[in-house]
Amino acid sequence: MRMKKMRADVQALMFLLPFLVVYVLFTIWPMIKGVEMTFYKWTLIKKMDFIGLDNYRQVLQDREVWEALWHSAIFVVLTTPTMIVLSISLALIANRQSVLQKFYRSIFFIPSVLSVAVASYLGLFVFQPYTGLVNSILHLIQMLPGDKEIFWLTERSLAWIVITLITLWWTVGFNFILHLSAIQEIPDEIYEAAKLDGANDNQIFWRITLPYLTPITKTIMMLQIIASFKVFMQIYIITGGGPLDQTRPIIQLIYQTGFRKNNLGYAATMSYLLFVILLVLSALQYWVNNRKGAEDR
Protein backbone atom coordinates (compact mmCIF):
# COMPACT_ATOMS: atom_id res chain seq x y z
CA MET A 1 0.00 0.00 0.00
CA ARG A 2 2.75 2.34 0.95
CA MET A 3 4.63 1.54 -2.22
CA LYS A 4 1.55 2.34 -4.25
CA LYS A 5 1.19 5.71 -2.56
CA MET A 6 4.84 6.48 -3.19
CA ARG A 7 4.39 5.59 -6.84
CA ALA A 8 1.45 7.91 -7.14
CA ASP A 9 3.48 10.72 -5.58
CA VAL A 10 6.37 10.21 -7.97
CA GLN A 11 4.07 10.02 -10.95
CA ALA A 12 2.18 13.14 -9.95
CA LEU A 13 5.45 14.97 -9.56
CA MET A 14 6.49 13.95 -13.07
CA PHE A 15 3.24 15.29 -14.51
CA LEU A 16 3.40 18.48 -12.48
CA LEU A 17 7.09 19.18 -12.91
CA PRO A 18 7.08 21.12 -16.20
CA PHE A 19 4.37 23.43 -14.92
CA LEU A 20 5.95 23.86 -11.52
CA VAL A 21 9.36 24.71 -12.95
CA VAL A 22 8.04 27.53 -15.13
CA TYR A 23 5.58 28.67 -12.49
CA VAL A 24 8.20 28.92 -9.76
CA LEU A 25 10.86 30.48 -11.97
CA PHE A 26 8.71 33.09 -13.70
CA THR A 27 5.86 33.79 -11.28
CA ILE A 28 6.82 32.89 -7.70
CA TRP A 29 10.48 33.81 -7.86
CA PRO A 30 9.89 37.25 -9.43
CA MET A 31 7.37 37.96 -6.67
CA ILE A 32 10.00 37.26 -4.03
CA LYS A 33 12.73 39.02 -5.97
CA GLY A 34 10.43 42.02 -6.31
CA VAL A 35 10.19 42.40 -2.55
CA GLU A 36 13.97 42.57 -2.36
CA MET A 37 14.05 45.18 -5.12
CA THR A 38 11.68 47.48 -3.26
CA PHE A 39 14.30 47.99 -0.54
CA TYR A 40 16.94 49.22 -2.96
CA LYS A 41 17.64 52.01 -5.33
CA TRP A 42 17.89 49.46 -8.09
CA THR A 43 18.82 50.55 -11.61
CA LEU A 44 18.87 48.84 -14.99
CA ILE A 45 22.58 48.10 -14.75
CA LYS A 46 21.96 46.81 -11.25
CA LYS A 47 23.92 49.35 -9.28
CA MET A 48 22.14 49.10 -5.96
CA ASP A 49 21.99 51.10 -2.79
CA PHE A 50 20.05 49.79 0.16
CA ILE A 51 17.54 52.45 1.14
CA GLY A 52 15.24 50.56 3.48
CA LEU A 53 11.66 51.72 3.40
CA ASP A 54 12.29 54.90 1.40
CA ASN A 55 10.58 53.58 -1.73
CA TYR A 56 7.46 52.75 0.26
CA ARG A 57 7.43 56.11 1.98
CA GLN A 58 7.86 57.85 -1.35
CA VAL A 59 5.21 55.85 -3.21
CA LEU A 60 2.52 56.71 -0.69
CA GLN A 61 3.22 60.42 -1.09
CA ASP A 62 3.80 60.44 -4.85
CA ARG A 63 1.10 62.48 -6.57
CA GLU A 64 1.96 60.99 -9.96
CA VAL A 65 1.27 57.51 -8.64
CA TRP A 66 -2.14 58.37 -7.25
CA GLU A 67 -3.05 60.27 -10.39
CA ALA A 68 -2.07 57.32 -12.56
CA LEU A 69 -4.07 54.96 -10.34
CA TRP A 70 -6.97 57.36 -10.67
CA HIS A 71 -6.66 57.28 -14.47
CA SER A 72 -6.75 53.50 -14.45
CA ALA A 73 -9.85 53.71 -12.25
CA ILE A 74 -11.44 56.20 -14.67
CA PHE A 75 -10.82 53.72 -17.46
CA VAL A 76 -12.53 50.99 -15.42
CA VAL A 77 -15.55 53.21 -14.78
CA LEU A 78 -15.79 54.24 -18.43
CA THR A 79 -15.40 50.80 -19.97
CA THR A 80 -17.20 48.40 -17.62
CA PRO A 81 -20.85 49.52 -17.84
CA THR A 82 -20.61 50.45 -21.52
CA MET A 83 -18.99 47.10 -22.26
CA ILE A 84 -21.81 45.18 -20.59
CA VAL A 85 -24.60 47.15 -22.29
CA LEU A 86 -22.88 46.85 -25.67
CA SER A 87 -22.14 43.18 -25.21
CA ILE A 88 -25.76 42.32 -24.35
CA SER A 89 -27.08 44.49 -27.21
CA LEU A 90 -24.82 42.81 -29.75
CA ALA A 91 -25.75 39.38 -28.41
CA LEU A 92 -29.44 40.20 -28.85
CA ILE A 93 -28.79 41.38 -32.41
CA ALA A 94 -26.86 38.26 -33.32
CA ASN A 95 -29.42 36.02 -31.64
CA ARG A 96 -32.28 37.10 -33.93
CA GLN A 97 -33.22 34.53 -36.51
CA SER A 98 -32.06 36.03 -39.77
CA VAL A 99 -29.93 35.23 -42.78
CA LEU A 100 -27.39 37.70 -41.42
CA GLN A 101 -26.93 35.89 -38.10
CA LYS A 102 -23.56 34.42 -38.98
CA PHE A 103 -22.41 37.69 -40.49
CA TYR A 104 -23.28 39.60 -37.33
CA ARG A 105 -21.48 37.10 -35.16
CA SER A 106 -18.32 37.37 -37.24
CA ILE A 107 -18.30 41.11 -37.66
CA PHE A 108 -18.73 41.78 -33.94
CA PHE A 109 -15.95 39.36 -33.07
CA ILE A 110 -13.34 40.03 -35.76
CA PRO A 111 -11.89 43.20 -34.14
CA SER A 112 -10.97 41.11 -31.06
CA VAL A 113 -8.48 39.02 -32.99
CA LEU A 114 -6.59 42.06 -34.26
CA SER A 115 -3.29 42.86 -32.69
CA VAL A 116 -3.56 45.63 -30.12
CA ALA A 117 -1.22 47.73 -32.24
CA VAL A 118 -3.43 47.41 -35.31
CA ALA A 119 -6.60 48.16 -33.36
CA SER A 120 -5.03 51.20 -31.71
CA TYR A 121 -3.50 52.67 -34.87
CA LEU A 122 -6.66 52.07 -36.82
CA GLY A 123 -8.59 53.93 -34.13
CA LEU A 124 -5.98 56.65 -34.09
CA PHE A 125 -6.38 57.24 -37.83
CA VAL A 126 -10.17 57.05 -37.63
CA PHE A 127 -10.20 59.91 -35.12
CA GLN A 128 -7.51 62.03 -36.80
CA PRO A 129 -8.51 65.65 -37.48
CA TYR A 130 -8.64 66.82 -41.15
CA THR A 131 -8.19 63.38 -42.68
CA GLY A 132 -9.71 60.92 -40.21
CA LEU A 133 -12.82 58.94 -41.00
CA VAL A 134 -14.95 60.33 -38.18
CA ASN A 135 -14.33 64.00 -38.93
CA SER A 136 -14.73 63.36 -42.66
CA ILE A 137 -18.08 61.71 -42.13
CA LEU A 138 -19.17 64.51 -39.79
CA HIS A 139 -18.25 66.96 -42.56
CA LEU A 140 -20.13 64.91 -45.14
CA ILE A 141 -23.36 64.83 -43.18
CA GLN A 142 -22.77 68.45 -42.21
CA MET A 143 -22.79 67.85 -38.49
CA LEU A 144 -19.48 69.66 -38.47
CA PRO A 145 -18.93 72.85 -40.52
CA GLY A 146 -16.42 72.37 -43.33
CA ASP A 147 -13.90 74.76 -41.82
CA LYS A 148 -14.03 73.26 -38.32
CA GLU A 149 -12.15 70.25 -36.99
CA ILE A 150 -12.51 68.26 -33.79
CA PHE A 151 -9.14 67.62 -32.18
CA TRP A 152 -10.01 64.40 -30.43
CA LEU A 153 -6.77 63.82 -28.59
CA THR A 154 -5.84 67.27 -27.36
CA GLU A 155 -8.62 67.48 -24.83
CA ARG A 156 -8.78 65.19 -21.84
CA SER A 157 -12.46 64.26 -21.95
CA LEU A 158 -12.46 63.68 -25.72
CA ALA A 159 -9.31 61.61 -25.43
CA TRP A 160 -11.01 59.39 -22.86
CA ILE A 161 -13.99 58.97 -25.18
CA VAL A 162 -11.73 57.93 -28.04
CA ILE A 163 -9.82 55.48 -25.82
CA THR A 164 -13.08 53.99 -24.55
CA LEU A 165 -14.65 53.65 -28.01
CA ILE A 166 -11.57 51.98 -29.48
CA THR A 167 -11.32 49.63 -26.51
CA LEU A 168 -14.98 48.66 -26.78
CA TRP A 169 -14.68 48.05 -30.51
CA TRP A 170 -11.55 46.00 -30.05
CA THR A 171 -12.49 43.88 -27.01
CA VAL A 172 -16.27 43.49 -26.85
CA GLY A 173 -16.11 40.34 -28.99
CA PHE A 174 -15.15 37.94 -26.21
CA ASN A 175 -17.90 39.13 -23.86
CA PHE A 176 -20.37 39.22 -26.71
CA ILE A 177 -19.72 35.52 -27.37
CA LEU A 178 -20.22 34.73 -23.67
CA HIS A 179 -23.50 36.61 -23.58
CA LEU A 180 -24.66 35.11 -26.86
CA SER A 181 -24.08 31.55 -25.72
CA ALA A 182 -25.83 32.30 -22.43
CA ILE A 183 -28.84 33.65 -24.33
CA GLN A 184 -28.93 30.57 -26.51
CA GLU A 185 -29.03 28.36 -23.44
CA ILE A 186 -32.30 29.86 -22.21
CA PRO A 187 -34.93 27.14 -22.79
CA ASP A 188 -37.44 27.94 -25.53
CA GLU A 189 -40.36 26.71 -23.39
CA ILE A 190 -39.92 29.65 -21.05
CA TYR A 191 -40.36 32.11 -23.90
CA GLU A 192 -43.33 30.19 -25.23
CA ALA A 193 -45.00 30.15 -21.84
CA ALA A 194 -44.41 33.87 -21.46
CA LYS A 195 -45.94 34.53 -24.88
CA LEU A 196 -48.97 32.44 -24.00
CA ASP A 197 -49.37 34.60 -20.92
CA GLY A 198 -49.38 37.62 -23.20
CA ALA A 199 -45.97 39.08 -22.39
CA ASN A 200 -44.62 41.56 -24.92
CA ASP A 201 -41.03 41.77 -26.19
CA ASN A 202 -40.12 44.35 -23.60
CA GLN A 203 -41.39 42.29 -20.71
CA ILE A 204 -39.70 39.18 -22.06
CA PHE A 205 -36.37 40.99 -22.16
CA TRP A 206 -36.56 42.50 -18.67
CA ARG A 207 -38.25 39.59 -16.91
CA ILE A 208 -36.65 36.59 -18.61
CA THR A 209 -33.60 37.26 -20.75
CA LEU A 210 -31.86 39.72 -18.47
CA PRO A 211 -32.32 37.73 -15.22
CA TYR A 212 -31.03 34.63 -17.01
CA LEU A 213 -27.92 36.54 -18.05
CA THR A 214 -27.16 37.82 -14.56
CA PRO A 215 -24.59 35.16 -13.53
CA ILE A 216 -22.48 35.52 -16.68
CA THR A 217 -22.87 39.30 -16.56
CA LYS A 218 -21.48 39.35 -13.03
CA THR A 219 -18.52 37.26 -14.12
CA ILE A 220 -17.91 39.48 -17.14
CA MET A 221 -18.15 42.57 -14.97
CA MET A 222 -15.51 41.38 -12.53
CA LEU A 223 -13.17 40.17 -15.28
CA GLN A 224 -13.66 43.47 -17.05
CA ILE A 225 -12.87 45.53 -13.95
CA ILE A 226 -9.64 43.62 -13.35
CA ALA A 227 -8.61 43.65 -17.01
CA SER A 228 -9.38 47.37 -17.35
CA PHE A 229 -7.33 48.24 -14.32
CA LYS A 230 -4.33 46.69 -16.07
CA VAL A 231 -4.77 48.81 -19.19
CA PHE A 232 -1.59 50.01 -20.86
CA MET A 233 -1.02 49.34 -24.51
CA GLN A 234 -3.93 50.98 -26.29
CA ILE A 235 -3.60 54.16 -24.24
CA TYR A 236 0.16 54.15 -24.81
CA ILE A 237 -0.34 54.02 -28.56
CA ILE A 238 -3.41 56.25 -28.85
CA THR A 239 -2.55 59.17 -26.57
CA GLY A 240 0.81 58.22 -25.11
CA GLY A 241 -0.78 59.07 -21.76
CA GLY A 242 -1.45 62.61 -22.89
CA PRO A 243 -2.56 65.32 -23.07
CA LEU A 244 -0.25 66.37 -20.22
CA ASP A 245 -0.25 62.86 -18.69
CA GLN A 246 -3.99 63.19 -18.09
CA THR A 247 -4.74 59.73 -19.45
CA ARG A 248 -1.59 57.99 -18.22
CA PRO A 249 -2.51 54.71 -16.48
CA ILE A 250 -0.53 53.16 -13.63
CA ILE A 251 1.21 50.52 -15.77
CA GLN A 252 2.60 53.21 -18.04
CA LEU A 253 3.95 55.07 -15.02
CA ILE A 254 5.55 51.86 -13.75
CA TYR A 255 7.13 51.33 -17.17
CA GLN A 256 8.40 54.91 -17.38
CA THR A 257 9.75 54.89 -13.83
CA GLY A 258 11.57 51.61 -14.32
CA PHE A 259 12.89 51.93 -17.82
CA ARG A 260 12.91 55.63 -18.69
CA LYS A 261 13.87 57.00 -15.30
CA ASN A 262 16.04 53.98 -14.64
CA ASN A 263 14.62 53.19 -11.23
CA LEU A 264 13.51 49.57 -11.15
CA GLY A 265 13.35 49.49 -7.36
CA TYR A 266 10.81 52.28 -7.20
CA ALA A 267 8.88 50.83 -10.15
CA ALA A 268 8.71 47.49 -8.33
CA THR A 269 7.33 49.25 -5.26
CA MET A 270 4.63 50.84 -7.40
CA SER A 271 3.75 47.49 -8.88
CA TYR A 272 3.18 46.05 -5.41
CA LEU A 273 0.71 48.82 -4.78
CA LEU A 274 -1.02 47.79 -8.00
CA PHE A 275 -0.79 44.18 -6.87
CA VAL A 276 -2.60 44.91 -3.62
CA ILE A 277 -5.40 46.66 -5.50
CA LEU A 278 -5.75 43.81 -7.99
CA LEU A 279 -5.70 41.29 -5.16
CA VAL A 280 -8.60 43.07 -3.48
CA LEU A 281 -10.49 43.10 -6.80
CA SER A 282 -9.79 39.39 -7.33
CA ALA A 283 -10.97 38.59 -3.81
CA LEU A 284 -14.10 40.58 -4.58
CA GLN A 285 -14.58 38.56 -7.73
CA TYR A 286 -14.20 35.33 -5.79
CA TRP A 287 -16.78 36.55 -3.32
CA VAL A 288 -19.21 37.56 -6.07
CA ASN A 289 -18.83 34.20 -7.81
CA ASN A 290 -19.25 32.25 -4.59
CA ARG A 291 -22.37 34.12 -3.69
CA LYS A 292 -23.65 33.32 -7.13
CA GLY A 293 -22.94 29.64 -6.46
CA ALA A 294 -24.80 29.85 -3.17
CA GLU A 295 -27.85 31.35 -4.89
CA ASP A 296 -27.83 28.61 -7.50
CA ARG A 297 -28.00 25.99 -4.81
Added chain:
Amino acid sequence: MKWLYRLISACMAFLFAAPLVWMLVVSIKEEGMKIITVLDWFKPPYSLDVYKEILTGTKLTAWIGNSLLVAVLVMVLTVSVAALAGFALSKIPFRYRTFMFFVVLAGLLIPGEATIIPLYQVAKDMDLLNSYQGLIIPALASPVAVIVLKSFFDGIPNDLLESVQIDGGGTWRIFFRIVLPLTRPALASMAILTFIGSWNNFLWPFLSITDDNLFTLPMGIPTLMSQYSEDYVKPMVINAIASIPIIILFVTFERQIVKGISMSGIKG
Protein backbone atom coordinates in the same frame (compact mmCIF):
# COMPACT_ATOMS: atom_id res chain seq x y z
CA MET B 1 -40.81 47.60 -34.68
CA LYS B 2 -39.12 45.01 -36.78
CA TRP B 3 -37.66 47.56 -39.17
CA LEU B 4 -36.28 49.60 -36.26
CA TYR B 5 -34.58 46.51 -34.94
CA ARG B 6 -33.09 45.81 -38.37
CA LEU B 7 -31.93 49.38 -38.72
CA ILE B 8 -30.14 49.32 -35.37
CA SER B 9 -28.56 45.97 -36.22
CA ALA B 10 -27.34 47.27 -39.56
CA CYS B 11 -25.93 50.42 -37.94
CA MET B 12 -24.01 48.36 -35.38
CA ALA B 13 -22.62 46.09 -38.07
CA PHE B 14 -21.60 49.17 -40.04
CA LEU B 15 -19.81 50.69 -37.04
CA PHE B 16 -17.90 47.48 -36.42
CA ALA B 17 -17.00 46.90 -40.05
CA ALA B 18 -16.29 50.49 -41.10
CA PRO B 19 -12.74 50.84 -39.73
CA LEU B 20 -11.72 47.53 -41.32
CA VAL B 21 -13.29 48.32 -44.68
CA TRP B 22 -11.69 51.75 -44.62
CA MET B 23 -8.32 50.18 -43.82
CA LEU B 24 -8.58 47.83 -46.80
CA VAL B 25 -9.79 50.52 -49.20
CA VAL B 26 -7.12 53.04 -48.24
CA SER B 27 -4.46 50.34 -48.35
CA ILE B 28 -5.03 49.75 -52.07
CA LYS B 29 -4.96 53.41 -53.03
CA GLU B 30 -2.02 55.11 -54.64
CA GLU B 31 0.22 57.09 -52.36
CA GLY B 32 -0.14 60.85 -52.02
CA MET B 33 -3.79 61.08 -52.98
CA LYS B 34 -5.72 64.22 -52.21
CA ILE B 35 -8.57 63.91 -49.77
CA ILE B 36 -11.10 66.69 -49.53
CA THR B 37 -14.20 64.75 -48.63
CA VAL B 38 -14.73 61.29 -47.23
CA LEU B 39 -15.78 60.08 -50.69
CA ASP B 40 -12.25 60.69 -51.96
CA TRP B 41 -11.07 57.74 -49.89
CA PHE B 42 -13.14 55.42 -52.02
CA LYS B 43 -12.28 56.76 -55.49
CA PRO B 44 -9.83 55.04 -57.81
CA PRO B 45 -7.01 54.79 -58.87
CA TYR B 46 -6.13 51.69 -56.95
CA SER B 47 -2.80 49.93 -56.83
CA LEU B 48 -1.02 47.24 -54.87
CA ASP B 49 2.45 48.78 -55.19
CA VAL B 50 2.63 49.83 -51.57
CA TYR B 51 1.95 46.24 -50.47
CA LYS B 52 4.97 45.14 -52.49
CA GLU B 53 7.04 47.96 -51.06
CA ILE B 54 6.15 47.20 -47.44
CA LEU B 55 6.52 43.44 -47.83
CA THR B 56 9.97 43.69 -49.40
CA GLY B 57 11.32 46.92 -47.97
CA THR B 58 10.60 46.44 -44.26
CA LYS B 59 10.97 43.77 -41.62
CA LEU B 60 7.22 43.38 -41.33
CA THR B 61 7.12 39.85 -42.71
CA ALA B 62 9.92 38.80 -40.35
CA TRP B 63 7.93 40.21 -37.44
CA ILE B 64 4.81 38.37 -38.53
CA GLY B 65 7.00 35.27 -38.66
CA ASN B 66 8.27 35.95 -35.13
CA SER B 67 4.75 36.47 -33.83
CA LEU B 68 3.58 33.26 -35.48
CA LEU B 69 6.55 31.24 -34.26
CA VAL B 70 6.20 32.49 -30.70
CA ALA B 71 2.41 32.10 -30.65
CA VAL B 72 2.52 28.56 -32.06
CA LEU B 73 5.22 27.42 -29.63
CA VAL B 74 3.55 29.10 -26.66
CA MET B 75 0.26 27.50 -27.69
CA VAL B 76 1.65 23.96 -28.03
CA LEU B 77 3.84 24.11 -24.93
CA THR B 78 1.33 25.87 -22.67
CA VAL B 79 -1.40 23.37 -23.45
CA SER B 80 1.00 20.43 -23.01
CA VAL B 81 2.32 21.71 -19.70
CA ALA B 82 -1.20 22.53 -18.47
CA ALA B 83 -2.64 19.19 -19.61
CA LEU B 84 0.06 17.28 -17.73
CA ALA B 85 -0.46 19.30 -14.57
CA GLY B 86 -4.26 19.23 -14.86
CA PHE B 87 -4.14 15.45 -15.26
CA ALA B 88 -2.09 15.01 -12.09
CA LEU B 89 -4.46 17.26 -10.14
CA SER B 90 -7.52 15.51 -11.48
CA LYS B 91 -6.65 11.83 -11.78
CA ILE B 92 -3.58 10.91 -9.69
CA PRO B 93 -4.38 10.39 -5.99
CA PHE B 94 -1.12 11.69 -4.56
CA ARG B 95 -0.47 13.22 -1.17
CA TYR B 96 -0.65 17.04 -1.01
CA ARG B 97 -3.05 17.08 -3.95
CA THR B 98 -5.34 19.64 -2.31
CA PHE B 99 -2.33 21.72 -1.36
CA MET B 100 -1.01 21.67 -4.93
CA PHE B 101 -4.41 22.62 -6.25
CA PHE B 102 -4.41 25.69 -4.03
CA VAL B 103 -0.88 26.57 -5.11
CA VAL B 104 -2.09 26.65 -8.72
CA LEU B 105 -5.29 28.46 -7.76
CA ALA B 106 -3.24 31.14 -6.01
CA GLY B 107 -1.56 31.77 -9.35
CA LEU B 108 -4.86 33.06 -10.69
CA LEU B 109 -4.58 35.93 -8.23
CA ILE B 110 -1.10 36.98 -9.30
CA PRO B 111 -1.41 39.44 -12.17
CA GLY B 112 1.54 39.27 -14.55
CA GLU B 113 1.47 43.04 -14.93
CA ALA B 114 2.24 43.52 -11.24
CA THR B 115 5.36 41.33 -11.32
CA ILE B 116 6.67 42.53 -14.66
CA ILE B 117 9.53 44.61 -13.21
CA PRO B 118 11.06 41.81 -11.13
CA LEU B 119 10.36 39.39 -14.01
CA TYR B 120 12.53 41.62 -16.17
CA GLN B 121 15.32 41.40 -13.60
CA VAL B 122 14.94 37.61 -13.30
CA ALA B 123 14.97 37.17 -17.08
CA LYS B 124 18.03 39.40 -17.27
CA ASP B 125 19.84 37.33 -14.62
CA MET B 126 19.00 34.20 -16.59
CA ASP B 127 20.19 35.79 -19.84
CA LEU B 128 16.77 35.49 -21.44
CA LEU B 129 16.36 39.07 -22.64
CA ASN B 130 16.43 39.54 -26.40
CA SER B 131 15.83 35.90 -27.21
CA TYR B 132 13.04 33.67 -28.48
CA GLN B 133 13.36 31.61 -25.29
CA GLY B 134 12.71 34.75 -23.28
CA LEU B 135 9.57 35.46 -25.28
CA ILE B 136 8.28 31.91 -24.96
CA ILE B 137 9.28 30.27 -21.67
CA PRO B 138 7.93 32.82 -19.14
CA ALA B 139 4.53 32.62 -20.89
CA LEU B 140 4.15 28.88 -20.37
CA ALA B 141 2.94 28.76 -16.77
CA SER B 142 -0.78 29.38 -17.15
CA PRO B 143 -2.73 28.54 -13.98
CA VAL B 144 -5.96 29.33 -15.87
CA ALA B 145 -5.23 26.65 -18.45
CA VAL B 146 -4.38 24.12 -15.71
CA ILE B 147 -7.60 24.80 -13.80
CA VAL B 148 -9.82 24.75 -16.89
CA LEU B 149 -8.30 21.52 -18.21
CA LYS B 150 -8.44 19.92 -14.77
CA SER B 151 -12.16 20.61 -14.60
CA PHE B 152 -12.62 18.94 -17.98
CA PHE B 153 -10.56 15.93 -16.90
CA ASP B 154 -12.74 15.71 -13.78
CA GLY B 155 -15.63 14.99 -16.11
CA ILE B 156 -14.09 11.72 -17.28
CA PRO B 157 -15.45 8.85 -15.15
CA ASN B 158 -12.80 7.09 -13.09
CA ASP B 159 -14.32 3.67 -13.91
CA LEU B 160 -13.20 4.16 -17.47
CA LEU B 161 -9.61 4.77 -16.35
CA GLU B 162 -9.67 1.82 -13.97
CA SER B 163 -10.76 -0.54 -16.72
CA VAL B 164 -7.68 0.44 -18.70
CA GLN B 165 -5.53 0.01 -15.61
CA ILE B 166 -6.87 -3.52 -15.11
CA ASP B 167 -5.93 -4.28 -18.71
CA GLY B 168 -2.38 -3.42 -17.74
CA GLY B 169 -2.21 0.15 -19.01
CA GLY B 170 -0.03 2.57 -17.08
CA THR B 171 -0.69 6.16 -16.17
CA TRP B 172 0.93 7.52 -19.31
CA ARG B 173 -1.17 5.25 -21.42
CA ILE B 174 -4.32 6.46 -19.70
CA PHE B 175 -3.23 10.03 -20.29
CA PHE B 176 -2.44 9.65 -23.98
CA ARG B 177 -5.00 7.06 -25.01
CA ILE B 178 -8.04 8.10 -23.04
CA VAL B 179 -7.87 11.45 -21.32
CA LEU B 180 -6.41 13.49 -24.17
CA PRO B 181 -8.62 12.09 -26.96
CA LEU B 182 -11.76 12.49 -24.85
CA THR B 183 -11.05 16.13 -24.10
CA ARG B 184 -9.84 17.14 -27.52
CA PRO B 185 -12.42 19.94 -27.97
CA ALA B 186 -11.37 21.49 -24.66
CA LEU B 187 -7.70 21.20 -25.59
CA ALA B 188 -8.32 22.77 -29.00
CA SER B 189 -10.25 25.66 -27.49
CA MET B 190 -7.60 26.27 -24.87
CA ALA B 191 -4.97 26.16 -27.62
CA ILE B 192 -6.73 28.76 -29.73
CA LEU B 193 -7.31 31.11 -26.82
CA THR B 194 -3.65 30.78 -25.85
CA PHE B 195 -2.65 31.53 -29.42
CA ILE B 196 -4.74 34.71 -29.56
CA GLY B 197 -3.40 35.74 -26.15
CA SER B 198 0.19 35.32 -27.25
CA TRP B 199 -0.44 36.99 -30.60
CA ASN B 200 -1.78 40.04 -28.80
CA ASN B 201 0.78 40.07 -26.00
CA PHE B 202 2.46 43.43 -25.89
CA LEU B 203 3.89 44.30 -22.50
CA TRP B 204 6.46 41.54 -22.10
CA PRO B 205 7.91 41.69 -25.64
CA PHE B 206 7.89 45.46 -25.33
CA LEU B 207 10.08 45.30 -22.21
CA SER B 208 12.28 42.31 -22.97
CA ILE B 209 13.14 42.75 -26.65
CA THR B 210 15.31 45.54 -28.00
CA ASP B 211 16.76 43.80 -31.06
CA ASP B 212 14.44 44.65 -33.95
CA ASN B 213 15.11 41.30 -35.62
CA LEU B 214 13.28 39.67 -32.71
CA PHE B 215 10.34 42.07 -32.59
CA THR B 216 6.87 40.61 -32.58
CA LEU B 217 4.14 42.30 -34.57
CA PRO B 218 2.64 44.46 -31.80
CA MET B 219 6.07 46.02 -31.24
CA GLY B 220 7.11 46.22 -34.84
CA ILE B 221 4.04 48.12 -35.95
CA PRO B 222 4.62 51.18 -33.73
CA THR B 223 8.24 51.27 -34.87
CA LEU B 224 7.17 51.38 -38.51
CA MET B 225 4.31 53.76 -37.92
CA SER B 226 6.52 56.40 -36.41
CA GLN B 227 8.22 56.70 -39.80
CA TYR B 228 5.08 57.34 -41.81
CA SER B 229 2.90 59.95 -40.25
CA GLU B 230 1.91 62.08 -43.22
CA ASP B 231 0.36 59.71 -45.67
CA TYR B 232 -2.28 57.11 -44.81
CA VAL B 233 -1.54 54.50 -47.42
CA LYS B 234 1.58 52.95 -45.90
CA PRO B 235 0.17 52.78 -42.37
CA MET B 236 -2.98 51.15 -43.68
CA VAL B 237 -1.00 48.65 -45.72
CA ILE B 238 0.97 47.78 -42.58
CA ASN B 239 -2.28 47.34 -40.62
CA ALA B 240 -3.79 45.28 -43.41
CA ILE B 241 -0.79 42.98 -43.75
CA ALA B 242 -0.76 42.48 -39.99
CA SER B 243 -4.48 41.70 -39.81
CA ILE B 244 -5.18 39.60 -42.88
CA PRO B 245 -3.46 36.39 -41.64
CA ILE B 246 -5.18 36.48 -38.26
CA ILE B 247 -8.57 37.23 -39.80
CA ILE B 248 -8.17 34.30 -42.19
CA LEU B 249 -7.22 32.15 -39.19
CA PHE B 250 -10.34 33.33 -37.40
CA VAL B 251 -12.64 32.61 -40.31
CA THR B 252 -11.13 29.12 -40.63
CA PHE B 253 -11.47 28.25 -36.95
CA GLU B 254 -14.49 30.36 -36.07
CA ARG B 255 -16.51 27.47 -34.67
CA GLN B 256 -13.75 26.27 -32.34
CA ILE B 257 -13.00 29.81 -31.19
CA VAL B 258 -16.61 30.55 -30.40
CA LYS B 259 -17.00 27.17 -28.71
CA GLY B 260 -13.82 27.67 -26.75
CA ILE B 261 -14.86 31.02 -25.40
CA SER B 262 -18.34 29.95 -24.42
CA MET B 263 -17.15 26.63 -22.98
CA SER B 264 -14.48 27.96 -20.70
CA GLY B 265 -16.27 31.17 -19.80
CA ILE B 266 -12.95 32.94 -19.45
CA LYS B 267 -11.35 35.78 -21.28
CA GLY B 268 -8.42 35.00 -23.57
